[in-house]
Amino acid sequence: xxxxxxxxxxxxxxxxxxxxxxxxxxxxxxxxxxxxxxxxxxxxxxxxxxxxxxxxxxxxxxxxxxxxxxxxxxxxxxxxxxxxxxxxxxxxxxxxxxxxxxxxxxxxxxxx
Amino acid sequence: xxxxxxxxxxxxxxxxxxxxxxxxxxxxxxxxxxxxxxxxxxxxxxxxxxxxxxxxxxxxxxxxxxxxxxxxxxxxxxxxxxxxxxxxxxxxxxxxxxxxxxxxxxxxxxxxxx
Numbered sequence: 001x002x003x004x005x006x007x008x009x010x011x012x013x014x015x016x017x018x019x020x021x022x023x024x025x026x027x028x029x030x031x032x033x034x035x036x037x038x039x040x041x042x043x044x045x046x047x048x049x050x051x052x053x054x055x056x057x058x059x060x061x062x063x064x065x066x067x068x069x070x071x072x073x074x075x076x077x078x079x080x081x082x083x084x085x086x087x088x089x090x091x092x093x094x095x096x097x098x099x100x101x102x103x104x105x106x107x108x109x110x111x112x
Numbered sequence: 113x114x115x116x117x118x119x120x121x122x123x124x125x126x127x128x129x130x131x132x133x134x135x136x137x138x139x140x141x142x143x144x145x146x147x148x149x150x151x152x153x154x155x156x157x158x159x160x161x162x163x164x165x166x167x168x169x170x171x172x173x174x175x176x177x178x179x180x181x182x183x184x185x186x187x188x189x190x191x192x193x194x195x196x197x198x199x200x201x202x203x204x205x206x207x208x209x210x211x212x213x214x215x216x217x218x219x220x221x222x223x224x225x226x
Contacts, residue, residue: 033213042118042201042216043156058213059206090155098144098163098205101214103155 002026004104006091012110013081021076021107023091031094032074033058033101034066036087043090049074050096081111116204118217125192126225133220135202136184145185146214147176148201156201160187192224 007022025032030051035043045058049068063085065077074093078085088108092101115138125131135145146161162169162176162185169176175188189196199219206215 040219042218045206045213045215048213059215100146100158100161103157105155 004091004093004102006089006104006107008107009105010108012112013078014112015081015083017081018077018079019081019109021078021089021091021109023074023076023104024072025074025091025093025102025104026072027093027095027102028071029093029095029102030071031096032068033092034064034074034076035090035092036060036085037090037106038087046076046089078109083111085109086111116202116215116217118202118220120220121218122221122223124223124225127192127194129192131187131189131192131196131222131224133187133200133202133222134184135186135204135217136182137204138183139204140180140183142183142204144205145176145178146203147187148203148216150199150201150219152198159200189222192222194224194226197222197224 004025033048034046037043044060046064047066049055052071055066055068068074088106090106091104094101117136143164148156149159150156160174160176162178173190178185199221201219202217203214206213
């Protein structure tokens, strides 16, 4: 099992550009999450999904969008990138309810 | 709303000493409390968790205690080793939607000096 994988590992964007962060898991987990981690801070939930076709907002959803067309994939879309979106983005998955979340390796995004 | 406060933000101990990190939560209905370890440049990984039907859980040198009356839970690491150096995050349930959501503390940077 590869677990949770994310691409790209690093990306530099210019203000106003758009991009999609990819996340894939091969553990057949139904719950998937996107977090952002700013320097010296904890993890903030951006969006989550409890199954294919179902997504919902977390604590900090503004400026992002998600989709969940399959169990395995949960891409995060940034539209009109802003410097405030400079962060490390982690995708995570779990099999449901209050259980261990498995994290991907992260994507380090810089918006200049 | 839901909130998880974590203290201290940094902790430095000598190898072999014990380390204790404490978190407080606001929602009395919370019933699941995990602890994650994040090494520098790596992803967070679960090291231990506790549910509200028990007051303490141990796994080798790591233990977590829960005080539901006072609404706090603590991570205890005994006989610390240099490889314990990392950032530790507590978390509690976040009820803004799915029951699987978590709200994380801001983290404690633990440094173990050899």
